[in-house]
Amino acid sequence: MSEVKFSKEHEWIILEGDVATIGITQHATEMLGDIVFAELPEKGSNVEKDGTAGVVESTKAASDVYTPVSGEVVDINQSIVDDPAKINEDPEGTAWFFKLKMKDISELDSLMNKEEYDKFAKESSS
Amino acid sequence: MEIKKTSLNKLHQDSQAKFVEFAGYEMPIQYSKGVIEEHKFTRSHAGIFDVSHMGQLFIYGNENLTSDLEKIFPLDLKNLQQNCSKYSFLMNEEAGIYDDLIITKLEDGYLIILNAACKEKDFEILSNILSKKYKMELSNDRALVAIQGPKAVEILNETINGVKNLSFMTGDWFDYNGQKLFVTRSGYTGEDGFEVSILNDLAEEFTKSLIKKGAELIGLGARDTLRLEAGLCLYGRDLDLNKTPVEANLKWAISKERLSNGGFVGSDKIINQIKEGAKQIRVGIKPEGRLIAREKTKIFNETELPIGEITSGTFGPSINGPIAMGYVDKEFSKIDTKILLEVRGKKHPANICKLPFYKKSYVKGVN
Structure with missing residues (x-):
C-alpha cells in the first residue's frame, strides 16, 4: 500500500496495486458540518483528474466532490449513501467514497503528503 | 460597513x-x-x-x-x-x-x-x-x-x-x-x-x-x-415583495373582521385574491429518498412542465429526511400530488405534503 496522499480539494487517496481508494478528509468534514446526503459516481464510469465525481451536502450547503486522479470507477461505498452521517464519524477510514482503477499512476506525484496537507488545511482555514 | x-x-x-x-x-x-x-x-x-x-x-x-x-x-x-x-x-x-x-x-x-x-x-x-x-x-x-x-x-x-x-x-x-x-x-x-x-x-x-x-x-x-420542520416561513426566501400572504398560504393570519371591509394597505389585492384564488401557492414538499432540494430548485409536474420553484429546502433532523417548501401552480398544490425536482440537471421524484413536517406542541392554555 502506498502512503496516503491529499488534494487541495480536501480528498485523500491511497493506492493498492493499481486501484486507488478515495474519500474526503477529516478537515473537510469539519468545515462542512453534519453531512446528510452523498452522491457517488456510477460504477463502471470513467472520471477525469480534478473533475467532479460526487456531491456531499450538509444541512447548510451542497459541495462537489472531486477526484484527484483519473480512472474507471470499480467500486463505490453504498453504506455512506444509505447513512451519510458515517462520513462525519470516520471520513478517513470506513467512510471512503469510491475506488478507481488508475490510468496513470504518476498523477499521484503532484499530490500532497500528510505533513504538507495538514499545513495547507491549517492555512486555508485561517 | x-x-x-x-x-x-x-x-x-x-x-x-x-x-x-x-x-x-x-x-x-x-x-x-x-x-x-x-x-x-x-x-x-x-x-x-x-x-x-x-x-x-x-x-x-x-x-x-x-x-x-x-x-x-x-x-x-x-x-x-x-x-x-x-x-x-x-x-x-x-x-x-x-x-x-x-x-x-x-x-x-x-x-x-x-x-x-x-x-x-x-x-x-x-x-x-x-x-x-x-x-x-x-x-x-x-x-x-x-x-x-x-x-x-x-x-x-x-x-x-x-x-x-x-x-x-x-x-x-x-x-x-x-x-x-x-x-x-x-x-x-x-x-x-x-x-x-x-x-x-x-x-x-x-x-x-x-x-x-x-x-x-x-x-x-x-x-x-x-423552523422549516415547523413549516414556518423565512423572510427573503419564502416571503418577499413578489408574494402575497394569500399566495404564501398565510390567510389564517388575516383577521376575518378586516376582510369584509378592507381599509388596510394591500386589502384590495388580498380580498380579490381570496375571492378569485391565487395562481401559485406555498406548499410543503417531500423529496423521495435522501435528495436535498434547496432554494431556487425548479419544480415540474409529472409531464415535466414547469410549475414552480422551491424557496427553502434542507435536511430535517427530527424527520430524518429531506424537507422543502415552495410555490407551485394552484392546480398542483393538493397533498400527495407527484412532482419532479430538478437538481444538478436531473429530475427527481417528490410529493406535495402537509405542513408542518413536525407537529407543534405549543401550550394553548395556562398551566
Whole structure:
C-alpha cells in the first residue's frame, strides 16, 4: 500500500496495486458540518483528474466532490449513501467514497503528503 | 460597513461558535456540537437562541394609534387584548410582503418584532405612513433571547418566576435583578418556548443562568432546520415583495373582521385574491429518498412542465429526511400530488405534503 496522499480539494487517496481508494478528509468534514446526503459516481464510469465525481451536502450547503486522479470507477461505498452521517464519524477510514482503477499512476506525484496537507488545511482555514 | 455584534457575542466566542455574517451582524451559525445535535437538543430539552439582531420596535400611543395601525396591518387590533400577540405582515399596495412580524399590544402602545434584514426599512415605511404622529423607538439597548423546547418553561420559570402562567402568543413585563424584562410565550421552532427582551447589559449574565440550568446555545443553522420542520416561513426566501400572504398560504393570519371591509394597505389585492384564488401557492414538499432540494430548485409536474420553484429546502433532523417548501401552480398544490425536482440537471421524484413536517406542541392554555 502506498502512503496516503491529499488534494487541495480536501480528498485523500491511497493506492493498492493499481486501484486507488478515495474519500474526503477529516478537515473537510469539519468545515462542512453534519453531512446528510452523498452522491457517488456510477460504477463502471470513467472520471477525469480534478473533475467532479460526487456531491456531499450538509444541512447548510451542497459541495462537489472531486477526484484527484483519473480512472474507471470499480467500486463505490453504498453504506455512506444509505447513512451519510458515517462520513462525519470516520471520513478517513470506513467512510471512503469510491475506488478507481488508475490510468496513470504518476498523477499521484503532484499530490500532497500528510505533513504538507495538514499545513495547507491549517492555512486555508485561517 | 463595520459588522455589528450582539451583546452575547463574547459568550458565543467562548462557546466555540462558528460565525457567519447575517443581515450585517456577526451571528453564530453553529457551536461545537453541530446543527443536527443542536436541533435535536432543542426538540428534547431547551435551546437558547440569540435573536438580538431582530428589530424590537416600540410605538407609543392610544386608540388613535390602534386605528392608524389597522390601516397598515390586516388585524383586528381594536379587539386585541392587552399583552396578546399576533403574527402579521407589512405589505405594499399590491399586498407584496415587506416583512413578516409579531405585534404585541402593550399598555401604552405596541411592540413589533421585525426581521433583522428588514428592520431599518420597516421603520422608515411605518414612520412615513404614521407621519411621525407617534413616538417610535427601534431599540438599540435591548437584546432578544429565545428559549425553546419542552424544558424551556421549567428552566425559564426558575429564573423569571411566573412566566409559566403565560399562554401561547401572550406576553408580559417581569422583574429581573431590578430591571424590567418583556417576555412573550412564542418562538419560531415549532416548540413551546419564550422570547425575552432584556437590556444589553444584563443579557450575558441572564443567558448564562439559563445555561447553568441545562439549556444550551443553538446556532442559526439549527434555527433554520427547526423552523422549516415547523413549516414556518423565512423572510427573503419564502416571503418577499413578489408574494402575497394569500399566495404564501398565510390567510389564517388575516383577521376575518378586516376582510369584509378592507381599509388596510394591500386589502384590495388580498380580498380579490381570496375571492378569485391565487395562481401559485406555498406548499410543503417531500423529496423521495435522501435528495436535498434547496432554494431556487425548479419544480415540474409529472409531464415535466414547469410549475414552480422551491424557496427553502434542507435536511430535517427530527424527520430524518429531506424537507422543502415552495410555490407551485394552484392546480398542483393538493397533498400527495407527484412532482419532479430538478437538481444538478436531473429530475427527481417528490410529493406535495402537509405542513408542518413536525407537529407543534405549543401550550394553548395556562398551566
